[in-house]
Amino acid sequence: MVTIPLLFKRSLHTTVFRGRGAVAHPGWFPRDHMPGNYPKTEEERRAAAIRYGLRPEDYTPYPPEDLKNHIGDYPDAGIVTAEHRDPYDYYSDFHQRRNWNEPVMRQAMRYRVERCTFTGLRDDLHTPMASISLLSQLLLPIVIFFMVMLYNGETARKVRDWCFVRWFNAKFPKQYPYDFMRAFPNQDPRDYPILNYSFEPAEGGKNNVEEDNARHPFNETSR
Known part of the structure; x- marks a missing residue:
């Protein structure tokens, strides 16, 4: 019951109207x-x-x-990182190994605990050349790999045959309802229909190829 008045007192503090919290x-x-x-x-x-x-x-x-x-x-404040401090000491912040109201060194962002430390790896540099070098090391191998695998089909087929693994589905030629190449440039493509497949029931278990070719004289199968 004591915490309820304190909660209202803290929430309705006069410093709220002064913008100080x-x-x-x-x-x-x-x-x-x-x-x-x-x-x-x-x-x-x-x-x-x-x-x-x-x-x-x-x-x-x-x-x-x-x-x-x-x-x-x-x-x-000098360069005193978390690695320089006693890991068994009592700190206000055990992760950063810092105490409350303790001044932070200017290079704190370069020697963060979750990144590089002074006694571990090199410091976390943010110079333009260091950033460009890091991006090049990460992105260039990926870009080269995808350019070789996606734009060089012969290399992709060789790798597929060597690994005995097919990581993409086989593609068939695209099927169009009309022969646009014959109608180009001034004719109507609908005058050159192409029968790619039919939903009409087959007679005797076989399709009448002659009838289909007569109905669709520009079928690709008849060329």
Whole structure:
């Protein structure tokens, strides 16, 4: 019974009207995680260290001269991946081996747990050339295989005969109701009908071929 009033109190919190949600404290919204300006004074340096949960003597931001890594007052946490940490320690997030409110290194997306790690394989690079190389390694063999198998029928037949496996159904020539080639270009194709099959019952168990040829003089079987 105690949880019901708490549920209503949390749902009808006054911070909803201020656009802050039921839990209003620093670090809740993404805008609170945005790095600030580079600290220029000792007071700004101490404030930035406290903001990121570090001791002032351990806080070292990237210098503005480092155009590749400089991101304001964000600290240089070094390259410390999950593989570097004790697997038997107690963490807030056991999968990532991280604790709550712990600063994340800038290269965290390159050394993710579910991908490449520092002590396992190489880091997960996202450079254009690395992406093009990876796509080429994956797609080119597939494209070459399908081009050879689909556009070279002789090779496909050789592979089929060698493997004794038929992975496609045999195709017969297409059947058309009229001889369009004879009617081309100015005649009516309906004047040249072709009998491919008939649903008429056979007399004596056999079809009357002469009658069919007389009715359909342009039948392909009579050529």
